[in-house]
Amino acid sequence: MSTTTTSTAVLDATGQYYKEFNEQIRELVRQGVTEFRLDNVNGQRYIATGLEGDFIFEINGLPGQDLAAFTRGARIRVNGNVQDGVGNTMDDGKIVVDGMGGDVVGYAMRGGAIYIRTDVGYRVGIHMKSYLDRRPTIVIGGKAGDFLGEYMAGGIILLLGMFSDKSDAPITGRGLGTGMHGGVIYVRGNVPEHQLGPGLRSRPVTPEDMQVIEGIVRDYATELNLDAEEIFSESFTKIRPFSHRPYGNMYVPT
Numbered sequence: 001m002s003t004t005t006t007s008t009a010v011l012d013a014t015g016q017y018y019k020e021f022n023e024q025i026r027e028l029v030r031q032g033v034t035e036f037r038l039d040n041v042n043g044q045r046y047i048a049t050g051l052e053g054d055f056i057f058e059i060n061g062l063p064g065q066d067l068a069a070f071t072r073g074a075r076i077r078v079n080g081n082v083q084d085g086v087g088n089t090m091d092d093g094k095i096v097v098d099g100m101g102g103d104v105v106g107y108a109m110r111g112g113a114i115y116i117r118t119d120v121g122y123r124v125g126i127h128m129k130s131y132l133d134r135r136p137t138i139v140i141g142g143k144a145g146d147f148l149g150e151y152m153a154g155g156i157i158l159l160l161g162m163f164s165d166k167s168d169a170p171i172t173g174r175g176l177g178t179g180m181h182g183g184v185i186y187v188r189g190n191v192p193e194h195q196l197g198p199g200l201r202s203r204p205v206t207p208e209d210m211q212v213i214e215g216i217v218r219d220y221a222t223e224l225n226l227d228a229e230e231i232f233s234e235s236f237t238k239i240r241p242f243s244h245r246p247y248g249n250m251y252v253p254t
Contacts, residue, residue: 008035018044018064029055038063043083048074065102068095071112084121087114092134096223103145109136109155115220118142118163122173123150128183130154139220142166146173149239150197153182158216160188160231170195177239185239186213188231196239205236 009028013021021044025036034055038047041061048057048068055074059067062080069088076095084102087095092111103121106114111134119142126147128136136155142164149157161171170192177185178197186209191202205213213236221228 008037009033010037010039012039013042013044013061014040016044018046022046022049041080048076068093087112090114090136091131094223098224100142101140106136106138109138110134111136113137113139113219115139115223116141117224119144119166120148121145123147125152125155125157126150128152128155128157130183137216139216141220141224141226143169144172147175147178147197148172149177149180149183149185150175151179151181152177152185153180155183156212156216157183157185158188158213158220159185162188162231163226176200177241180241182241184209187237187239188234190237191239199241200239201241202237202239205238209238210236 011024037058039060041059041063043062043064045064046066047063048071049066050070051074052072057074057076059078063078063082065083066085066088067082068074068076068086068090071093072091074093078097081099082097082101085104085107086101087106087109089108090112094112095114097116100118101116101120103123104126105120105124106128108127110129110131120140122145124144125138139158141160141162143161143166144159159172172191172195174195175197176191176195177200180197180200217231218228221231
């Protein structure tokens with residue numbers, strides 16, 4: 001079921017199979033609709049996948065896997081949690097999740113921003129890379145599972161560790177940045193050395209880093225109605241690889 005206001009198409013996902021639900025969205029896009037409100041979403045996959053342009057989505061419920069995969073330019077707000085693969089290979093745009101994220105958030109993303117209010121699962125930011133003048137950014141307000149930033153080649157991950165219901169868990173799991181050879185991970189507070197992947201080092205942030213962090217945090221706080229000054233009340237740590245070829249010595253030249 002769908003209705004259209006003066007500027008926004010309102011779709012009810014109750015009982016809708018994901019293929020038919022996405023086709024409804026595509027048909028409205030073909031008709032020129034650019035703003036959507038999706039209600040009662042419950043596991044429908046691939047929402048907004050492959051869209052290019054200035055689309056706006058408000059999603060109420062729990063979208064399924066690969067939300068906004070390959071998207072370029074859409075602004076998406078989820079009032080709830082999300083499943084795995086959010087922003088898979090996205091080129092541009094912004095995804096704001098007022099809840100938890102699943103595994104592999106931002107897989108191979110090349111631009112845009114993903115903001116998660118609370119915790120995320122495993123392998124978030126894996127294969128993340130910069131592309132042309134784009135510098136993709138992931139902000140995690142809570143804690144992360146194992147292998148955050150695995151094989152990261154570019155962009156920024158900012159891990160705050162603040163808004164989590166896992167009070168006894170470390171801020172991140174094992175193998176942080178394993179295989180990382182580009183980009184940067186900023187962590188609010190500190191990360192024990194034994195949690196870092198091979199070939200990584202942690203250092204205090206520089207004034208230049210803080211300029212970058214401040215801009216990201218203020219935008220994140222605005223989007224999620226948070227207190228930026230509370231976030232800045234703790235110091236930050238910068239994590240980067242020693243080398244852009246962390247496993248280069250494993251290969252024999254011919």
